Amino acid sequence: MYEIGQEEIDAVARVVRSGRLFRYHEGGECERFETRWAEHLGVRHARMTASGTTALTAAMMAVGIGPGDEVIVPACTYMATAVAVLAAGAIPVIVDIDETTTLDPQALADAAGPRTRAVVPVHMWGLSCDMDAIMHVAAEHDLIVIEDACQAVGGGFEGRMLGSIGHLGAFSFNYYKNITCGEGGAVVTNDGEAFQRVANAVDCCAFYWSGRDEEYPGFTANSARASEFEGAILNVQLDRLPGMLDSMRRQKKRVLAAVRDAVRPSPCHSLDHECGASNLLLLDTPEQAEAFAREAGGVVLINTGRHVYTEWDPVLRHRGAHHDALNPFALPQNRGCRMDYSPDMCARSLDILRRTVRVDNHPRTSAEKLEERIERIRGAAAHLAGRGGA
Numbered sequence: 001m002y003e004i005g006q007e008e009i010d011a012v013a014r015v016v017r018s019g020r021l022f023r024y025h026e027g028g029e030c031e032r033f034e035t036r037w038a039e040h041l042g043v044r045h046a047r048m049t050a051s052g053t054t055a056l057t058a059a060m061m062a063v064g065i066g067p068g069d070e071v072i073v074p075a076c077t078y079m080a081t082a083v084a085v086l087a088a089g090a091i092p093v094i095v096d097i098d099e100t101t102t103l104d105p106q107a108l109a110d111a112a113g114p115r116t117r118a119v120v121p122v123h124m125w126g127l128s129c130d131m132d133a134i135m136h137v138a139a140e141h142d143l144i145v146i147e148d149a150c151q152a153v154g155g156g157f158e159g160r161m162l163g164s165i166g167h168l169g170a171f172s173f174n175y176y177k178n179i180t181c182g183e184g185g186a187v188v189t190n191d192g193e194a195f196q197r198v199a200n201a202v203d204c205c206a207f208y209w210s211g212r213d214e215e216y217p218g219f220t221a222n223s224a225r226a227s228e229f230e231g232a233i234l235n236v237q238l239d240r241l242p243g244m245l246d247s248m249r250r251q252k253k254r255v256l257a258a259v260r261d262a263v264r265p266s267p268c269h270s271l272d273h274e275c276g277a278s279n280l281l282l283l284d285t286p287e288q289a290e291a292f293a294r295e296a297g298g299v300v301l302i303n304t305g306r307h308v309y310t311e312w313d314p315v316l317r318h319r320g321a322h323h324d325a326l327n328p329f330a331l332p333q334n335r336g337c338r339m340d341y342s343p344d345m346c347a348r349s350l351d352i353l354r355r356t357v358r359v360d361n362h363p364r365t366s367a368e369k370l371e372e373r374i375e376r377i378r379g380a381a382a383h384l385a386g387r388g389g390a
């Protein structure tokens with residue numbers, strides 16, 4: 001969570017006083033946020049969900065992904081990206097990232113096979129994937145693109161908003177995200193038919209409540225509705241978002257300018273448009289990265305738990321559902337899908353993650369604290385150089 005305060009308290013209090021906590025009523029907070037979020041991104045439709053995971057799952061269901069399908073996911077993302085694929089009955093195929101720590105477009109091209117239906121580019125740590133290259137490869141292989149922008153809410157790629165470039169985009173508003181309502185998410189798309197299915201996937205009675213029952217697309221799904229509390233908080237958070245991103249982007253550029261002669265920044269695709277949530281620095285060896293992170297006040301990405309595929313235990317162990325008969329790994333339709341996972345299958349990704357250090361920015365960092373951060377990074381680099389290499 002970056003910023004929250006009196007305005008959110010007031011907004012929640014208004015909802016409590018109104019007694020209208022359920023989302024379906026005219027002029028409701030959820031509806032207002034959805035309209036504003038769609039406008040902000042330049043897309044036609046947005047639908048709030050209970051979480052980023054249910055947003056990704058609804059996006060999969062919206063385009064009919066299911067048993068028999070493979071969906072490509074990167075080796076570095078929160079486990080939920082792969083879990084959403086399994087929730088739709090399909091099989092995640094895990095492929096390499098590059099030094100940006102986002103999906104390598106060449107790895108995507110190499111991995112796309114006859115059963116591959118979709119790809120999920122994940123905009124990790126507020127960065128943007130190379131969406132031009134990914135959209136190009138996806139078009140060549142006839143893949144649906146579902147952007148996972150859960151960690152990059154409000155970010156962009158060369159002037160286009162993340163989440164709006166692929167066929168669908170998914171966002172998380174959990175406690176750790178750029179804007180938050182505690183727990184929450186959203187799906188966006190320009191595709192009207194897919195949007196109807198999203199609404200159904202999030203709430204199997206969405207069409208009853210909105211008075212458009214005749215449009216009911218007809219399938220059962222678990223409920224993942226948002227309440228008016230989430231809508232009210234997000235309407236305030238959205239007002240804060242541009243200022244927060246502006247501050248983090250300025251910090252990122254300041255850090256980059258001040259340290260790039262001392263330590264190598266990781267390459268990135270869209271410095272002016274991504275979120276600026278962190279600075280990534282690439283060391284030569286894992287040992288250097290560990291020592292550097294300790295001194296600079298950062299984290300080596302290999303140590304970020306379930307953001308690395310080797311830590312996705314239920315996925316790697318083929319535990320894809322609560323019941324064997326529903327387990328995508330056991331379904332006959334998925335027999336031809338690639339699911340032989342091993343800890344070293346994306347060795348290049350592991351090497352990059354072992355050598356990449358993340359130092360986070362925060363919208364409220366004072367000018368003084370920012371200079372301290374820079375001094376720590378430079379000091380850590382100088383010590384490494386003194387020991388024989390930065």
Ligand SMILES: Cc1ncc(COP(=O)(O)O)c(C=O)c1O
Nearest residue numbers: 051052053078080150151172174
């Ligand atoms: C990249 C990514 N995808 C998906 C999710 C899932 O979001 P949620 O925790 O809201 O379900 C997260 C959340 O941490 C995430 O970081």
